[in-house]
Amino acid sequence: MLAGCLGDENGDGDDGTEPANGDDFPTDSLTWMIPWGEGGGTDTYARQMAPHMEEPLGQSIEIDNREGAGSMLGSEWLVQQDSDGYTFGTVNPPGWSFTWRAQEVDGWHPDDLEPIAHSGIFGYTLIVNDQYDIESFDELRDAYADGEISGFGYQGAGSDSHLTTLILQEEYGLEYDTAVPYDGGGPTMEAVISDEVAAGFATNTSAVAAEESGEASAVVNLMDIDLDDVFPGIDPITDYGDSLAWITEFYQVQVAPPDTPADVRETLSDAVRHACEHEDTQEWSEETGNIVEYGDMDDAADQYVGSVDEIEQQVDDVIGGFDEFQEMVEAED
Template identity: 70%
Template sequence: MERRTFLKTTGAMSTVGIAGLAGCTGDDDNGEFPSENLTWMIPWSEGGGTDAYARQLAPLMEDPLGQSVQIDNRPGAGSLQGSEWLHGQDPDGYTFGTVNTPGWDFTWRAQEVEGWDVEDFEPVSYAGIFGYTLIVNNQHDISDFGELRDAYADDEISGFGFQGVGSDSHLGTLLLRENYDLAYDTAVAYDGGGPTQEAVISNEVAAGFATNTSAVAAEESGEATAIVNLMDVDITDTFPEIDSITNYGDSLAWITEFLQAQIAPPGTPEEERQIISEAVREACESEDSQQWVEETGNIIEYGTMEETAERLDGVVDTIESEVDAAIGGFDEFLRIVEEES
């Protein structure tokens, strides 16, 4: 499969390296941060797109940090379970996590979470762009969205998988039915991209949501194919034959295209966050990461702490406006979710 390379660094490069930042913050052990291992919380199961990025970058952050970075998968509630856990961790810089905005903000708003706010967290960096595709089990010999739509309409296939009740992909599933005539018989919620992908590969459901990152693994299994790009980002160098949802209606990028943002617990000092951000930058720019994007077609894009703050600011308000236009608002979305649960 032909791949393309995406490696971009945005904004001005920091003139302060890791060595220059280390030692400028307080630490109970030796006056330098970090003096022990760091934990990178991923609020999804192993095998999904977010997990794949973290497992690529984490080892490459260890040399500049001088400590190991351990991945901690905490799936549940469409990424909110892990986010709530992260919110309650000590703000000492030793724990941070990844969220996928705007999907994360959407799910938080849709589930009407109390006790913490998405705006409570401290920005660190962002490391990539990815989003949703539709994958289909190869037993059904379906190559584009039109054929998928016809197969459901004619009862030739059964089951459609998405990633969590009340999540962004749940809304996407409803929009595909209401606005793009995808008449699936049953929609099944799974806990993240890995389980959804496995359900399609095993033919437990005929088709479903997968990120472009995990869709590569689905195709490499020989059991499933990515047939529809739900983003605006062009991924035809990775999936040369992939169809686009914009051939059938309006763009869905506002709910299907994500920025992988690293965040820290509320109150985490800027100095510690800057050190982590610089380590993310070095990992993104490494030769290993460049080779990874060449092999997979994944999009690595580093953003500074300040740029991440700008990208996270006001997302919930924007999402509320988009949901109102798309489906009549969150109250209507939640009514449909409850009705179909």
């Protein structure tokens, strides 16, 4: 399925040059792949941190948004890149692991990617267009049930937010008329702001931008993490049923293509730490409520290596397995 772009078995580059190492890396600009569109939570974190990663690296970083298939298109692209450290990306387990398993992706496995660091924790909220004056999950349910609003947006067919959308309908009584998939938090937020759909998913990160637009507000917190400092009085979903944190909270994990040398990844990890600890990032974290938390290569690996098996068990416990999820999707169609 994938073209071989990882260099030869000796680790040399495709052009015969020597691979990068931690002593002289980097000597050129870098590419940070984000498998979601601009304006979403993952993109927002990256654009906050990239300038401060450039300082210790001494090189520029270009953000490359490669959205599609619930982050799978960008992730597959990353697997195929050279293992020289000049291209890396962010993935968001456990939701990323769920989407890989749900879409039955062939040709690569999440564990194939090499850990660099993790830089934060974020998750899902529900945002609603302000013209409807909805302030709670109860009011949102009633508005759909009464036909007062139409359309509900989620972030990618076959993704973690797709499953959460179905759970909200099946277990929490959210009887939306139509559910519409978008490629990430940014497009979903824009759809709600423009009233293409009345409500939908946003990360807590992108929900800040939704509120700043003056056109939409975060009204439901789907995480267990307290968001009252950022969204005062936001309605927690746990008031209406069991916690959804297993599918609605995830880590910002930086990863590199397979076989990227450990010393090169260590250089990148040190740059992530510098960006996380930078006073501008800490101030941004305090102002927005976005959780910035540095973890080293081992911490990053802990977040996604083996996570497919873990999410399979969670899905089995909650809805009976991935076959049941596919049946739910087919019934929706």
